[in-house]
Amino acid sequence: MPGVDDVFAALSDPTRREVLRSVAARPELTASRLAGELPITRQAVAKHLAALQKAGLVEPRREGRETKYTLTPAPLMDAMDWMAEVGAEWDVRLARLMERARG
Amino acid sequence: MPGVDDVFAALSDPTRREVLRSVAARPELTASRLAGELPITRQAVAKHLAALQKAGLVEPRREGRETKYTLTPAPLMDAMDWMAEVGAEWDVRLARLMERARG
């Protein structure tokens, strides 16, 4: 799935993860309000939110003159699935090694 | 956990994820052999392996003139924990999924 690429790319930046955490902590949040809590500009926050939206991790909702963002955690599961697959493939290899080691 | 930063950074690149998958698929793998399977140089593969090692996802083992790499999947769990926390803050169902996933 190509969506995993955007998810991991979105989570690769520490500031963006902090943005995601902040969105997750509240039912809804605007870019301006979040910029007031972080040491970066509102436009920087907007870019992070755009990246998170591209990954499907966040959803914007226009309300009058302000845009409120909400967490949509579904893509996180896809990323976790990817990691679980890698780990599972390793478990198989490990099991075979153990089997051969015991003879 | 500061290690989570390196893990997500390591997983952010598609080529590097492919490298990690290749390492996970075999019990051990060298940079040169992997470079023969990928459309990039051995040095590029070495850089990816270095990034994965920095994240604790891979472990090198010198054997004669070649360096074999092995998967160490533990940090993947830390990353999954991070995602589970974010999701849990939004929806408790994610945490329950994690519980079942880790057994």
Added chain:
DNA sequence: TTGATGTGCAACCTCCGAGTTGCGTATTTG
């Protein structure tokens, strides 16, 4: 010993991303 194979280090290039500033526009409020 000689040649081939495997690795590591360093310089270099290119491109993308994080962050900034500036400006234009829509919406609320007085």
Added chain:
DNA sequence: CAAATACGCAACTCGGAGGTTGCACATCAA
């Protein structure tokens, strides 16, 4: 209406990452 607030778009800087080439060093095989 005018002022303030919230947003979006565009241009710009700058540092880092992915990738390459080149070279030096170690190790195995003939």
